Amino acid sequence: MSDLSTGPDLDLSVDLGGLRLPNPVMTASGCAAAGFELDQFFDVAELGAVVTKSIMREPRSGRATPRMAETPAGMLNSIGLQGPGIGSFLATDLPWLVGRGARAVVSIAGGTVEEFVELARRVTASPGVAALEVNISCPNVENRGLVFACDPRQASTVIEAVRAVVPDGLPMFAKLTPDVTDLVAVARSVVDAGATGLVLINTLLGLRIDPATLRPLLGGVTGGLSGPAVRPVAVRCVWQVHAALPQVPLIGVGGIRTGADALEFLAAGATAVQVGTVIFNDPSAPIRVTRELAHELAVRGFVGPADVIGIAHRPRGQTQDRIA
Amino acid sequence: MSVTPRRPSTSLQVRAQVQSVRQVGAYHHLTLVAPGVPERTRPGHFVALAVGGDSSAMLLRRAFSVYRVREGGVHTGTVEIVFAVHGPGTAWLAALRAHDPVALLGPLGRPFALPKEPVPCTLVAGGYGSAPMFALAERLHARGCAVHMVLGAATENRLFGVLEAKRSAQSVTVTTEDGSLGQRGRVTDVLPALLARTRTDVVYSCGPMGMLRAVADVAEQHGSHSQCAVEEAMACGVGVCMTCVLPVVGDDGITRMVRSCVEGPVFRGDRVRWDAVGTVPDGTLGAPRQGAH
Numbered sequence: 001m002s003d004l005s006t007g008p009d010l011d012l013s014v015d016l017g018g019l020r021l022p023n024p025v026m027t028a029s030g031c032a033a034a035g036f037e038l039d040q041f042f043d044v045a046e047l048g049a050v051v052t053k054s055i056m057r058e059p060r061s062g063r064a065t066p067r068m069a070e071t072p073a074g075m076l077n078s079i080g081l082q083g084p085g086i087g088s089f090l091a092t093d094l095p096w097l098v099g100r101g102a103r104a105v106v107s108i109a110g111g112t113v114e115e116f117v118e119l120a121r122r123v124t125a126s127p128g129v130a131a132l133e134v135n136i137s138c139p140n141v142e143n144r145g146l147v148f149a150c151d152p153r154q155a156s157t158v159i160e161a162v163r164a165v166v167p168d169g170l171p172m173f174a175k176l177t178p179d180v181t182d183l184v185a186v187a188r189s190v191v192d193a194g195a196t197g198l199v200l201i202n203t204l205l206g207l208r209i210d211p212a213t214l215r216p217l218l219g220g221v222t223g224g225l226s227g228p229a230v231r232p233v234a235v236r237c238v239w240q241v242h243a244a245l246p247q248v249p250l251i252g253v254g255g256i257r258t259g260a261d262a263l264e265f266l267a268a269g270a271t272a273v274q275v276g277t278v279i280f281n282d283p284s285a286p287i288r289v290t291r292e293l294a295h296e297l298a299v300r301g302f303v304g305p306a307d308v309i310g311i312a313h314r315p316r317g318q319t320q321d322r323i324a
Numbered sequence: 325m326s327v328t329p330r331r332p333s334t335s336l337q338v339r340a341q342v343q344s345v346r347q348v349g350a351y352h353h354l355t356l357v358a359p360g361v362p363e364r365t366r367p368g369h370f371v372a373l374a375v376g377g378d379s380s381a382m383l384l385r386r387a388f389s390v391y392r393v394r395e396g397g398v399h400t401g402t403v404e405i406v407f408a409v410h411g412p413g414t415a416w417l418a419a420l421r422a423h424d425p426v427a428l429l430g431p432l433g434r435p436f437a438l439p440k441e442p443v444p445c446t447l448v449a450g451g452y453g454s455a456p457m458f459a460l461a462e463r464l465h466a467r468g469c470a471v472h473m474v475l476g477a478a479t480e481n482r483l484f485g486v487l488e489a490k491r492s493a494q495s496v497t498v499t500t501e502d503g504s505l506g507q508r509g510r511v512t513d514v515l516p517a518l519l520a521r522t523r524t525d526v527v528y529s530c531g532p533m534g535m536l537r538a539v540a541d542v543a544e545q546h547g548s549h550s551q552c553a554v555e556e557a558m559a560c561g562v563g564v565c566m567t568c569v570l571p572v573v574g575d576d577g578i579t580r581m582v583r584s585c586v587e588g589p590v591f592r593g594d595r596v597r598w599d600a601v602g603t604v605p606d607g608t609l610g611a612p613r614q615g616a617h
Binding site for chain 2: 030031032033036037038039040041043045053058059060061062063064065066067068070072073074075077079082083085096099100101219227228257277278279280281282283284
């Protein structure tokens, strides 16, 4: 039933450092669970990939409620990485996703380097995993010092240790936070440590005060800001990192709601994109964005994502720029 | 390798159309044409509406218990909800006019469980929590159950469906905190005597958390089963956002933070850790050691 290409010439497939995907649209970690709930609204195997919610070693209750607050064109969340633990995930969630024929990108999160390494080892030993996403940037952890991606050295320590246990040829991506002064320095250090590519960006740390109580609204006090409100920040991050590291495959994520939004990320230098918070508004959003992106490319005369990746960095009027 | 088939769709994502919006006391009664949804809906199910249109800056879905459904042809089945205006999202819904489009997901969640035997049942509702109770009463009647209703609110215009209750139930007791209609006080003031008099086996409740907790306690003391439809804030309504959790004890005796959208909104009253809602109680599966999170 694939009607994802709008013309005979359009080919949406992309290559992310060896990860071949039929189209560049994925779910964002933490916004699609492991695909099961969304499969009743669209065929998750039609997406470029499903990125699972970050899994940790042990079962985890997450934080107290309230865990979310609506904000203008976005939301704050402080889930606190609730999850069943790696054992249950590998026994139940992952086999279902792989069995459905979806490309499974498994996101892992740890409190220590050792936890990341154990998770990476167990995930990559499981059949059907298309790639690993290493979440070193979740803001909802007890200790801000554990946000490895805030520091280039800590970030590279995790990635280097994980790379050592990930089989050659299995792509691994590091997910980074925009809440740093020098994102390019962090990006460079994790690429040097062996990351195949980068996922830009995780949520921004935010806070809301309840007007009734004049106290923090979230149970976890601070939360991660996501949704269309953060899209310009995410596009800026993709732009900066692509300018500095043009050979590194980037996955753009942050506030994508439409195919036109996704196109913006490709133009800034992303090879693929992830659709996250807008799933809460429209559970079919990932497949809708895929179709809309195909349309956006076709109407501009492009034959595939490769035509447009990073195009915003080139002067107007070049040959690749068919809309000039 | 063989591919697992897609999971059957229990819920639909439809572009509903407003048939009518009417003010009823302090509330609004919204009727939506939502083809395919009525046939699948059972009492206790809810729907999640997107507010503000396709480019709205309000991203999160608003969840509402279904008041009633009318099955119809391909273009005529309707779903009705009752709500209070709490903020800009519900204000947008209240301002809708006939034929306006609304994105609807539904039916969602687990509905009320029905007794297998024709036993006496008491349905307790706070404010517009009465919305799902009329369809439930109908189902219970169809099974031969005697149905009693208790409707409570702060004041008269915050009651919903008193007349309809009188048509749906063998007995109706009304309480208001200010005494403007029925007995002055709360639903739990009248409940113990009612449960005893009617020999109630199952108590169904829907309303604010504090009321559900109190009703579950009374039911427990009386030795009745209880089924409570909880009202937790949700972002998605379909099980992916993990925001609408509350501590619930499983068959294995272990407390877990469970999603009220897919494992609820109806829970057994004796399984919810009412005293710990809004917290992660000690001993919960995966709870932080030493209260760290």
